[in-house]
Amino acid sequence: MLDYFYRLLKENNLRITPQRKAILEILYNCRGHHLGAENIYELLTAKDNDKKIGLATVYRTLELFEKIGIVSKLSMENSSARYELIMYDKLVHHHLICLKCGQLEELDDRIAEEFKNRILEDKGFEVANKSMKIYGYCSNCRLN
Ligand SMILES: [Zn+2]
Ligand SMILES: [Zn+2]
Incomplete structure (x- = not known):
């Protein structure tokens, strides 16, 4: 490899x-x-x-x-x-980034598909196949 x-x-x-x-x-x-x-x-x-x-x-x-x-x-x-x-056998993925602890989690593109479709429908804007960064709070930080 x-x-x-x-x-x-x-x-x-x-x-x-x-x-x-x-x-x-x-x-x-x-x-x-x-x-x-x-x-x-x-x-x-x-x-x-x-x-x-x-x-x-x-x-x-x-x-x-x-x-x-x-x-x-x-x-x-x-x-x-x-x-x-960059693994050639890995699909496009997105990143969930915790604003509190900085933890970074990957999000499968298939989960983002629906979101992209909504943007296309609502805005006529086609999201390119690029990685998105989504900021928020991870499960640990959210509960504490
Ligand atoms: Zn966190
Ligand atoms: Zn990644």
């Missing part, structure tokens, strides 16, 4: 450096989650102290990955951006 991403790097004339490899591995092992650059940095340093990757390198690598379509970046309203691998 990681081979697919290595291939993307090669197609873009980018070398598979140990740093890029390590960051890819973390993103892959944490798929389904949405990590900030700091999280990735922490995981990198916790795993292997002698790899010596600076936070700036993590940011630069993530930017690069975004540019060539390896990760998608999720800008957040009140915290730092999160990143996730």
